[in-house]
Amino acid sequence: MGKGIWVYLQKEGESVVEESLMGLSVGRKLAKEASLPLEALCVGEGIARFQGAPSRIYGLVGEDLQAGYDVASYGEAIHYLCQRERPDLILFPSTTQGQDLASWLGGCAGAAVVVGAREVSFRDGGFVAARLELDGKAVVEYLLEGFPAAVSLEQAVGDMPQAGDELQAQVLRVEVPPVSRQGSVRISPSSGEARKVDLRSAKAIVAVGAGVRDRETFDQVCTLASVLGAELGATRAAVDAGWLGHEHQIGQTGVKVKPDLYLACGISGAVQHRVGMVESGTIVSINLDPQAPIFRFSHYCVVGDVRQVVPRLVELLRR
Amino acid sequence: MKVAVWVREIPDTRDLIGEVLGPDSMPKWKEWETRVDPEDLNSLEMALQWKDRDQQLSLTAVSVGEPRKLDVLRECLYRGVDQVVRLSWEGDSMDLVGEAGLVAAAVRRLDARVVFTGVQLNDTECGHKGVFLARALGWPVVTYVEAMEKGDASGFLKLRRAVEKGVELVEAKAPVVVSVGVALLKEDPRAPRSARAKLKLQHKKTPIPNWGLAELGPFPEQGGCGLRILCFRAQPQRDFPAKRVEGSSEEELKAMLEELRAQGVVR
Numbered sequence A: 001m002g003k004g005i006w007v008y009l010q011k012e013g014e015s016v017v018e019e020s021l022m023g024l025s026v027g028r029k030l031a032k033e034a035s036l037p038l039e040a041l042c043v044g045e046g047i048a049r050f051q052g053a054p055s056r057i058y059g060l061v062g063e064d065l066q067a068g069y070d071v072a073s074y075g076e077a078i079h080y081l082c083q084r085e086r087p088d089l090i091l092f093p094s095t096t097q098g099q100d101l102a103s104w105l106g107g108c109a110g111a112a113v114v115v116g117a118r119e120v121s122f123r124d125g126g127f128v129a130a131r132l133e134l135d136g137k138a139v140v141e142y143l144l145e146g147f148p149a150a151v152s153l154e155q156a157v158g159d160m161p162q163a164g165d166e167l168q169a170q171v172l173r174v175e176v177p178p179v180s181r182q183g184s185v186r187i188s189p190s191s192g193e194a195r196k197v198d199l200r201s202a203k204a205i206v207a208v209g210a211g212v213r214d215r216e217t218f219d220q221v222c223t224l225a226s227v228l229g230a231e232l233g234a235t236r237a238a239v240d241a242g243w244l245g246h247e248h249q250i251g252q253t254g255v256k257v258k259p260d261l262y263l264a265c266g267i268s269g270a271v272q273h274r275v276g277m278v279e280s281g282t283i284v285s286i287n288l289d290p291q292a293p294i295f296r297f298s299h300y301c302v303v304g305d306v307r308q309v310v311p312r313l314v315e316l317l318r319r
Numbered sequence B: 001m002k003v004a005v006w007v008r009e010i011p012d013t014r015d016l017i018g019e020v021l022g023p024d025s026m027p028k029w030k031e032w033e034t035r036v037d038p039e040d041l042n043s044l045e046m047a048l049q050w051k052d053r054d055q056q057l058s059l060t061a062v063s064v065g066e067p068r069k070l071d072v073l074r075e076c077l078y079r080g081v082d083q084v085v086r087l088s089w090e091g092d093s094m095d096l097v098g099e100a101g102l103v104a105a106a107v108r109r110l111d112a113r114v115v116f117t118g119v120q121l122n123d124t125e126c127g128h129k130g131v132f133l134a135r136a137l138g139w140p141v142v143t144y145v146e147a148m149e150k151g152d153a154s155g156f157l158k159l160r161r162a163v164e165k166g167v168e169l170v171e172a173k174a175p176v177v178v179s180v181g182v183a184l185l186k187e188d189p190r191a192p193r194s195a196r197a198k199l200k201l202q203h204k205k206t207p208i209p210n211w212g213l214a215e216l217g218p219f220p221e222q223g224g225c226g227l228r229i230l231c232f233r234a235q236p237q238r239d240f241p242a243k244r245v246e247g248s249s250e251e252e253l254k255a256m257l258e259e260l261r262a263q264g265v266v267r
Helices: A018-034 A071-085 A096-106 A217-229 A236-240 A271-279 A293-297 A305-319 B040-055 B072-079 B094-110 B130-136 B198-205 B249-265
Strands: A005-008 A039-043 A049-051 A058-060 A088-091 A112-117 A119-123 A127-135 A140-145 A150-151 A166-170 A170-175 A184-187 A204-210 A232-234 A261-265 A284-285 A298-302 B002-006 B009-011 B035-036 B058-064 B083-087 B114-118 B141-151 B156-163 B168-175 B176-180 B227-234 B243-246
Touching: A005 A018, A005 B227, A018 A119, A039 A049, A039 A071, A058 A071, A058 B156, A058 B227, A071 A096, A071 B141, A088 A096, A088 A184, A096 A112, A096 A150, A096 B035, A096 B130, A096 B141, A096 B156, A096 B249, A112 B227, A127 A150, A166 B058, A204 A217, A217 A232, A217 A261, A217 A305, A232 A236, A236 B009, A284 B072, A284 B249, A305 B072, A305 B249, B002 B040, B035 B040, B035 B227, B040 B058, B040 B072, B040 B114, B040 B141, B040 B176, B058 B072, B058 B094, B072 B083, B072 B198, B083 B094, B094 B130, B094 B243, B130 B141, B130 B176, B141 B168, B156 B176, B168 B176, B243 B249
Parallel strands: A005 A039, A005 A088, A039 A058, A058 A170, A088 A150, A112 A150, A204 A232, A204 A261, A261 A284, A284 A298, A298 B243, B002 B058, B002 B114, B058 B083, B114 B176, B141 B176
Antiparallel strands: A049 A166, A119 A127, A127 A140, A140 B227, A184 B168, B009 B035, B141 B156, B156 B168
């Protein structure tokens, strides 16, 4: 013990993603509990000044890292730095990249890695991570005994730093030696856009699923959202179908939401979507199939065709 | 082109009712049914669709250990893989990193250039087995793959990867591990096919080869997992006192809205 807690800063252009900033708040709390320094690492030259920045940031550079993100190159670079500096714990954000990189470290013999932890604490001289397992039916607490020790956080764990809380960090450039590897992976830039809607703080969400199959039905669902004063959400299938942009997507690769009212229109209830909305206050689902999985975790199971039920609801709400 | 798929049998924890932990506070593993990891089925389908397009492609499914309640390898034969191999280990129980090492040794022996597997979602393992396997092989990996747009005999793949703000298009050159994670509806063209009756009859008693250390040769010793389970705690389940509402009944819809208004979630 003694080298410190690190937080992986995932960059998006010249800024740090929200999930990493939330990771910093978890790291700061843990560092205080364990009386350890808090530091960070990123790939690239590093961003020296941002909200909630720690005092020191390691910026990894090297030939393998120039082509952009791929799990193996970034993972090996982080592993190299870990071996050199021996941090006590690394926290990764809840993003796909964060989970991948934590998993990469988890592939080292003797590593202690927990992916998707909902809680991390310092207890009796060791770090304990708790994770929801068995389809959400049990919480498992792991003591991180090995090295490297890493945890990727579940979405929405940690707080955002206060606005205006910009701090200056000292950036240490670390040159990573290249690793020879067969095969290659080249990722084109993401086609996503910056989020424009704030689903996380929405009180009511009307969500669109694959059961919404035509423009007229989609327009009716939009009207329903408007009448309810709700934000529009979507499943991945609805986003793929082009009804809404990725910033509306709820679930494993979207956002996790907890509105007071979640009204699901034509959503089957696949696990990838469920993880993003199951903690909503009241869940109302409209589906033609009485056996649809979403009815297992809905308070009101409206069995019917979205095309007919939604206009009826709009009419009743307007009366 | 030789391609492999790594499949696993996992406990089916979807519809468990009542206490999931026994008096010893451990999950009641032995009481539960098992199933093929659903994301492994999706990855198998991706590989089978590639094989449908390229008859020269040879597809092998591998799995570690004896079946508990369901033989996942036979399930792969029923869906159309060319061959299957069961991998065995005579030592202590093996964690996922160890399994990945064993599968990596088998992949080398098979001379496979692309390996498909699923991103784990609901298993108890703490990680992505595709990432572990890529690390053991020293290969690159593409994770969260939702579709394969192209795959040719030279080992060039065009993949679509689902990430937070959209999709990423990835070009990969074999050798590579493809880790599949995709939400599928029944009618989605990427949805896994069912077992075929003809193949079931054909492979019901097909002997399944077993490879142990004698066949695989030595592979790097695993240093063990650095995690210790402190406890399992039952997670109180949300109560969903579900009310069924007939969508065709205006009265029932009206009553539901009244209740939602009374709860304060609809104004």
